[in-house]
Amino acid sequence: MIKEKEHNNSKARFWKSVMIIAGVFSFALCILIIGNYFQINKADPVNTKVINTLVERLNHNPGDQVLRNEIREFDLLARKAYFTNQWQIRFGGYLLFFGIIVMVISVLMMDSTKKKVQAITIVKDNKLPTIQRNARKWITIGGIALAVITLIFAFLSHNELGNKFLQKELSENKLNNKDSLTANSNIIQNNDTLNSKTDTTNVDTAKTASLIEFPTAAMMSNFPSFRGPGGNGIDYHKNIPTSWDGASGKNIKWKTAIPLPGYNSPIVWGDKVFLTGSNGTKQQVYCFDKKSGNILWTADITGIEGSPSTAPKVTDDTGYSASTLTTDGEKVYAIFATGDIIALDMKGNKVWSRNLGVPANHYGYSSSLMLYENKIIVQYDQNNGAKVMALSAQSGKTIWSTPRKVKISWASPVIVNTGSRVEIILIAEPYVASYDPATGKELWKIDCTSGEVGPSVAYANGIVFALNEYAKLAAIKIGDQPKILWENNDYLSDVPSPVATDKYLFVVTSYGEVACYNPQTGDKYWNHDFGTGTYSSPMLVGEKIYLMDKKGTMHIFKADKTFSSVGDPKLGENTVCTPAFADGKIFVRAGNNLYCIGK
Amino acid sequence: MFFFFVIISLQAYDVTAKNRFPKPEFESGHVQPETITPAPRAMILEYLDVFVLIVALSLISWLILKKRSRKGVFWMSVFTILYFGFYKQGCVCAVGSVQNVTLALFNESYNIPITALLFFVIPLLYTLFFGRTFCAGVCPLGAIQDIFAFRPMPIKAWLEKVLGIIPFIYLGLAVLYAATGTDFIICRYDPFIGFYRFDATFIMFMLGAIFLLVGVFIARPYCRFLCPYGALLNIVSRFSFKHMTITPANCINCKLCESSCPFGAINMPAPVKEKEKTEVIVKRYILLSVIVPVLVFAGGLIASNFHENLAMVNHKVKLASEVMNNTNFGVKDKEAIEITAFKTSGQTVDQLYSEASAIVKEFYFGSWIFGCFIGLVFGLTLVSLTVFKYHSDYSPDKATCHSCARCMDYCPVLPEKK
Amino acid sequence: MSSEEKHKITRREFIRKGMQLSILIGLGSIAGGLITKTISEKTVWQIDTKKCTQCGRCATSCIKKPSAVKCFHAYDMCGYCDLCGGYFKPGTKDLTTAAENQLCPTSALKRKFIEEPFFEYEIDKELCIGCGKCVKGCGAFGNGSLQLQVSQDLCDNCNECSIARDCPSNAFSRVLNSTSYLMLGLRDSNKWKNKL
Structure with a gap:
């Protein structure tokens, strides 16, 4: 019995000494590893300042062979130190692990030699009510302390974070709210009048119709946006030339090189012509003198908050600046494939700018800007979160923004006066939809298209004409319940937009065929093949259609029941842009040049 | 150690994106090497983990309830440390799976791996049937602490109750942050994972070392005073169908087991004579029951006032506030990485603000619920502390007992022979 | 006294059973609710x-x-x-x-x-x-x-x-x-x- 006890004692002593040795060993290792850890942070190879400064010196002094060798040595040393350090830590970790295991085993062995049953320790104060009372007391104290600390912290750092964010965001939408409120009340009033005085409704609408002035006279005497005022493909000038020749220079007033590429089309206001260009790193807006063709100013678009540092990927045939500018005569507005939108005054000074978020668009953003009553209409049909927005012309703030459940579209908005109201008409897979320019409310929509939509719509006499390649041509009678009057898929287009008058609809295919339809019935009057591919859109000028083909030949023909050519003057430089028209002049972006045609 | 290297076969690949520099055509007959993408751990091993979990839980439940073997539990702990700890490297563990489940419940786009869901549900089910046998030796976090509990010292019973509230607060916070998609704080501050991986940040190692050192004297400090999954098990275990007992037959009140529990989870006999006057108890009970709703409301109110501080943990909110205040993350001489990255991302400031304000709003509602929950926990704890439970025998407190089976070794009573 | 005791026990038992059932239902509904969101892959x-x-x-x-x-x-x-x-x-x-x-x-x-x-x-x-x-x-x-x-x-x-x-x-x-x-x-x- 005694022997056994002695044996046990010696065993316990043995394990105790093992435990102490293992413990000291582990502790020492721990200290070493911690030391090493801090060294490893010092020997971080990514930020070796010494080497960097030496390389800098070498760059100033490229012939210095001594310096070169010094760098190589330092570099080797730093890398060695880093990897050895890591190896040391890892190895140390394993050793420490081993030490701890030995310690654990020795403690367990030591305990196993001890007697199991320990003396009964009578814990005083273990009566349940006492414990409970104490626990209650301290829980209350702890809870109150927690609450007080939390409240103090909350009080100190209380800064209405959520509201601030909202305010920042909403400050932009305030205008919108006001506008929509007034608009709504107008609608309600209108409804009231409609309901109460049915007899006078016709008069009312007639009144309003006569009140709507769109496009305005100023717009009509200029060329403020892609495809003319409202973007409907109609120009209102009269004395447009019909003959010129690029080779001989006949009727070519001037030709000016455009510094940066772009597929946007020129716009004209007063004595100024505007274009943009971008190569992915630089974005520029150009102002040309209408008379001389000199570049009056070039605005570099930089430093826009939120603008991506690297441009999104676009394809070569869309580029970074496919969107055409728009202007109201006070400011000129431009948008780029980066989502940067900018307003410049007529002297080229920035008035405001913002980034709308890089559009998710695999070819590149190409919808052009339109203007309606101090609102810039932006069709932002991107991969996720397609929307149409109206930005304040004064400040660039969002007046309204209406989400759209559509695929990406490369078409541009068309703003038309239907007689009773002004509508913004947009096309994208799967529908053509109309929006109220004041509030952004969707007025109507109709499913009628599919695919990657490039051509914008044409409108005339209450009918919208929408088409896309591999889809169909649809004539839509607009109204709160729009309906398709007729469909056809003989002649379709993937880039040029159609143009329509009360009597005729002209459809241009990308490979250069023109078809003329009866807009009411869909009966085809004629078709004609020019034989050259066309990306630029036809423009109706007076009684004539001007259609530029890719090779730079303008096909001019009468808007009539039968095909009758007026002329095919050649410019001689390839183009895909739509020409702009002004008093007696045509502006064409062809190749890297802007041409002015006129006498 | 072995890796699977799956080699990509040579097959025509047209590079859709246009490259600045075209791919060369070699004249010397040089063969272009393949891009090697090493495979992750095989899926079947993930299912094996679930299988091992079930087997381990069944085995340990049998060892505790039927075999009454402390030794068996010890060796199970060793197995758990080796398998779930060192081999599986601690992820996904049942403790962390709380967050996966929460995120799956609140975030539509998050799909929870079925293994994570099973790791959440299975231990809870076993606890409902057999008590916290999971804690005893299947949880890798518990197992390592259990083995390190060399010299456990009893701490005051009332203190135990007070500190027992912390896991619920931690659970609430973890759920709040997981539900808002902010962070998995349980994983971030898991103290022992560094040991299992031989790799961690310095802070994590130190945290683990401190917990283990403290754990030598105060057994299982993480399990008792922090573990959020333990808080769930604590509640479920109270209603378990079966639970381990100290004695295999009838308690003879020999007091031998009294100080055997390192977790203070043994209910001492509480004779009627200790009971306070009934009217005092009843009065207090009614008073506290009335207070509970008040506490719930107060908790919600306080926490909702604190929601901004809670929300600042979210990186989007943080980014928005840095952008708004132009503070550049406290970086002086150059643009902070976050700001640069944000500018590159193409997102507009508007979008950031609107997203951030939406998250702050989520936090506002979330912190109301969180606060109410904390208030409820405080209230119910107070109420339960007024109830006088009769105990004539020594029995494990089902809520806090970790089923480690230490007390069984102290019981001199032999099992009844059938 | 004894009947009261018994009554107490049955009441306690009732609460216990109820809680057991509700925990089971709770776990079941979490698992069931998430089953559509689970993926068999990690x-x-x-x-x-x-x-x-x-x-x-x-x-x-x-x-x-x-x-x-x-x-x-x-x-x-x-x-x-x-x-x-x-x-x-x-x-x-x-x-x-x-x-x-x-x-x-x-x-x-x-x-x-x-x-x-x-x-x-x-x-x-x-x-x-x-x-x-x-x-x-x-x-x-x-x-x-x-x-x-x-x-x-x-x-x-x-x-x-x-x-x-x-x-x-x-x-x-x-x-x-x-x-x-x-x-x-x-x-x-x-x-x-x-x-x-």
């Missing part, structure tokens, strides 16, 4: 190279030292340039493999002459620390064939990736095991498939 962390801005945090934020994020080379996209933006420090004059010219801080990117004028670049994974310097250089001046990816054999697949939280450009995401690489230039048909 998820792993990966970098979307399109979002990555090469901030350098992958090297420092990973709990592993060196990081489980490595530079991967999509040879299919490589132009085999002599002047490689990923290999040389900007402004390097003589294109040699000397230490003062190398962009890689750990010399993990190897340069090998193939034929005039092509050079092949290879990454020594043992040395790569995932700092992304070469990736940045290659993306800025070259084809972007060097890309940062989580090397799945090294990744511990933490439930919450510590790099993901520190990533300023949200490039980290959980992806399905079977699509564990998100880099460009990997042949679609041969993206790593899980062969158990």
Whole structure:
């Protein structure tokens, strides 16, 4: 019995000494590893300042062979130190692990030699009510302390974070709210009048119709946006030339090189012509003198908050600046494939700018800007979160923004006066939809298209004409319940937009065929093949259609029941842009040049 | 150690994106090497983990309830440390799976791996049937602490109750942050994972070392005073169908087991004579029951006032506030990485603000619920502390007992022979 | 007294049964509710190279030292340039493999002459620390064939990736095991498939 006890004692002593040795060993290792850890942070190879400064010196002094060798040595040393350090830590970790295991085993062995049953320790104060009372007391104290600390912290750092964010965001939408409120009340009033005085409704609408002035006279005497005022493909000038020749220079007033590429089309206001260009790193807006063709100013678009540092990927045939500018005569507005939108005054000074978020668009953003009553209409049909927005012309703030459940579209908005109201008409897979320019409310929509939509719509006499390649041509009678009057898929287009008058609809295919339809019935009057591919859109000028083909030949023909050519003057430089028209002049972006045609 | 290297076969690949520099055509007959993408751990091993979990839980439940073997539990702990700890490297563990489940419940786009869901549900089910046998030796976090509990010292019973509230607060916070998609704080501050991986940040190692050192004297400090999954098990275990007992037959009140529990989870006999006057108890009970709703409301109110501080943990909110205040993350001489990255991302400031304000709003509602929950926990704890439970025998407190089976070794009573 | 006791016990028993049932129902409904959202595959962390801005945090934020994020080379996209933006420090004059010219801080990117004028670049994974310097250089001046990816054999697949939280450009995401690489230039048909 005694022997056994002695044996046990010696065993316990043995394990105790093992435990102490293992413990000291582990502790020492721990200290070493911690030391090493801090060294490893010092020997971080990514930020070796010494080497960097030496390389800098070498760059100033490229012939210095001594310096070169010094760098190589330092570099080797730093890398060695880093990897050895890591190896040391890892190895140390394993050793420490081993030490701890030995310690654990020795403690367990030591305990196993001890007697199991320990003396009964009578814990005083273990009566349940006492414990409970104490626990209650301290829980209350702890809870109150927690609450007080939390409240103090909350009080100190209380800064209405959520509201601030909202305010920042909403400050932009305030205008919108006001506008929509007034608009709504107008609608309600209108409804009231409609309901109460049915007899006078016709008069009312007639009144309003006569009140709507769109496009305005100023717009009509200029060329403020892609495809003319409202973007409907109609120009209102009269004395447009019909003959010129690029080779001989006949009727070519001037030709000016455009510094940066772009597929946007020129716009004209007063004595100024505007274009943009971008190569992915630089974005520029150009102002040309209408008379001389000199570049009056070039605005570099930089430093826009939120603008991506690297441009999104676009394809070569869309580029970074496919969107055409728009202007109201006070400011000129431009948008780029980066989502940067900018307003410049007529002297080229920035008035405001913002980034709308890089559009998710695999070819590149190409919808052009339109203007309606101090609102810039932006069709932002991107991969996720397609929307149409109206930005304040004064400040660039969002007046309204209406989400759209559509695929990406490369078409541009068309703003038309239907007689009773002004509508913004947009096309994208799967529908053509109309929006109220004041509030952004969707007025109507109709499913009628599919695919990657490039051509914008044409409108005339209450009918919208929408088409896309591999889809169909649809004539839509607009109204709160729009309906398709007729469909056809003989002649379709993937880039040029159609143009329509009360009597005729002209459809241009990308490979250069023109078809003329009866807009009411869909009966085809004629078709004609020019034989050259066309990306630029036809423009109706007076009684004539001007259609530029890719090779730079303008096909001019009468808007009539039968095909009758007026002329095919050649410019001689390839183009895909739509020409702009002004008093007696045509502006064409062809190749890297802007041409002015006129006498 | 072995890796699977799956080699990509040579097959025509047209590079859709246009490259600045075209791919060369070699004249010397040089063969272009393949891009090697090493495979992750095989899926079947993930299912094996679930299988091992079930087997381990069944085995340990049998060892505790039927075999009454402390030794068996010890060796199970060793197995758990080796398998779930060192081999599986601690992820996904049942403790962390709380967050996966929460995120799956609140975030539509998050799909929870079925293994994570099973790791959440299975231990809870076993606890409902057999008590916290999971804690005893299947949880890798518990197992390592259990083995390190060399010299456990009893701490005051009332203190135990007070500190027992912390896991619920931690659970609430973890759920709040997981539900808002902010962070998995349980994983971030898991103290022992560094040991299992031989790799961690310095802070994590130190945290683990401190917990283990403290754990030598105060057994299982993480399990008792922090573990959020333990808080769930604590509640479920109270209603378990079966639970381990100290004695295999009838308690003879020999007091031998009294100080055997390192977790203070043994209910001492509480004779009627200790009971306070009934009217005092009843009065207090009614008073506290009335207070509970008040506490719930107060908790919600306080926490909702604190929601901004809670929300600042979210990186989007943080980014928005840095952008708004132009503070550049406290970086002086150059643009902070976050700001640069944000500018590159193409997102507009508007979008950031609107997203951030939406998250702050989520936090506002979330912190109301969180606060109410904390208030409820405080209230119910107070109420339960007024109830006088009769105990004539020594029995494990089902809520806090970790089923480690230490007390069984102290019981001199032999099992009844059938 | 005894009947009262019994009554108490039955009441307690009733509460217990009720709670047991409600816990079972609760667990069942959580499991059932999530069953439609479960995926039988596990998820792993990966970098979307399109979002990555090469901030350098992958090297420092990973709990592993060196990081489980490595530079991967999509040879299919490589132009085999002599002047490689990923290999040389900007402004390097003589294109040699000397230490003062190398962009890689750990010399993990190897340069090998193939034929005039092509050079092949290879990454020594043992040395790569995932700092992304070469990736940045290659993306800025070259084809972007060097890309940062989580090397799945090294990744511990933490439930919450510590790099993901520190990533300023949200490039980290959980992806399905079977699509564990998100880099460009990997042949679609041969993206790593899980062969158990």
